[in-house]
Amino acid sequence: MNIVYIVVGLLLLVLGGNWLLKAAVGLSLRLNIPKVVIGMTVVSFATSAPELIVSIKSALNGATGLAVGNVVGSNIANLGLVLGITVLLSTIDVEKSFYKTDWPVMMLASGLLYFFIAFDNTIQQYEGIILFTMLVVFLVYLLKFQKTAVVDEMPEDDEELALYKVVLFLVIGGVALWGGSELLIKGAVALAENLGVSDAIIGVTVVSVGTSVPELAASIIAVMKKEKAISLGNLIGSNVFNILAVLGITAMITPIELKENALSLVNNDIYWMLGISFAVLPLVFFPRKLRLNWKDGIVLLVAYVVFVYLKLS
Template identity: 45%
Template sequence: MLLALLMLLLGVALLTLGADRLVAGSSAIALRTGISPLLIGLTVVAFATSSPELVVSVMAALQGQSAIAVGNVVGSNIANLGLVLAAAALLYPVRCEQDTLRRELPLMVGAAGLLFLLLYNGMISRLEGVVLLVLLAAFVAYQVHLARRQMAGHQVAEEVGGYAGITVSRATLFVVFGTGCLYVGSEAFLSGAITIGRALGVSEAVIGLTLVSVGTSLPELAATVAAAFKRETGMVLGNIIGSNVFNVLAVLGITATIIPLGAGGISYTDLSVMLLFSLAVWMAFAWRRDMGRVAGVLLVGGYAGYLAWLLV
């Protein structure tokens, strides 16, 4: 148990360092190329911070623990909204632009709804995994198209400040180094968390929905908190939306293509909570473009209630 706690502390330290370098490098790339922080968050940062979910879900599925693989994605998507977005909103108001409200947020809700439908029979087949990968390719292609259009129009990312002296090559090294720290840090945290969970006799489904999902969401949390402190609100929202889309399309798509996934102990209640959180965030931004401390408290309260329901 002592070793598990030490692994948790090591994971937190690496996640903090990795998040700072990832945000710095990504912000510098946005500034130097003219791509908006939102698009950087939707692609580079989102894919980097979703890599722990991918590794954990694939390894869990190969070990016959598909409940952890699916629960990891469902729980991570809930945690990204109820914990990560809430933490950012508590630190600094998160702004949602009109294009994001009209374009990316519906995609996030659609990904949650698609997973809800795919698990109607309790599993995701290999064919359904391939369909998810095709949708992922379309999503990435669309984001690349938007990035190229921004670069062609020379739209300078004005909200990114303090990175004018960082070259693109150096910023890329920051992104690679930060991603590596996030990966190693999340693995260390997960090792400790799973050991503690199993020692307490928690089921695989609950481990996936709580300990594993929170552990694999720590990169998003660390990167988001770092971005919020630097007031990079576009990157904050882009990271969260992109991570939730990548979790469904990339993590489950790749994992199910390798080996079909069973839902295990993941219930429609868990899927409904994921979908309701997605809809609630979309409606909150539609009602008011700035998400502040009140909304952050409500999101954290809802997430705490969900965890209490799981663990009681």
């Protein structure tokens, strides 16, 4: 049965990523908005839904460490694992707006998260309001001023859709991604437990990677369909959403206080998140300016593997 969950989960992820991509491209054409903006807003919000659900449920149940750990682990996985795999599959040419807007906002959000929890181990309700307000400002800026951050290889292949089709693909794509990730996590956790794998290994691998699976599915399908703007925008946007929306909304509902058994998040994991987030910028410029290729993918994947290894040792 666990194998069935995993197979059906993967199938839903592929279908969901495809439907979400169709909706994103259709919306971009209808509203005449750069695809990277759609990737950083609509697609990011849809693929961040699992993190939002997990974090709010965790915080309300008193498992506040899981709420923050889920976001920090997911952000590390998004860049180390998902972006690493994505650029291994295909080179991404990056435009100037990446380092002028997208990356600085991701670093600012990451820095704010560190500042809010480093000293008192708590994200207060007013800090949640600050995070969410920053998200609103960022979205308004994106919609008004953002230019394309990634070169579109095949704009002539884009298909304009009726508005009801855009909404339909958006909803069923988002639900399929969420349902697929749930089934995949459920099957993988049960299978790992049956094989005698420890909770620590399951937590670091299956759960943190599991909530990044929608981003992985959406990004790989976007790259295969030559929609690289949506792919990179989805990952950067998802990290921004995870901090500003997921933790912002969760903290507004109830303060997120890290208990003693979750302090490794402040003492260790958040530095990994800051480090990998920062590392994307020099990788964009080296070895070749404004391009992410397979060499950068290897660097990101190795960093992620080292992170997981150190967590388990």
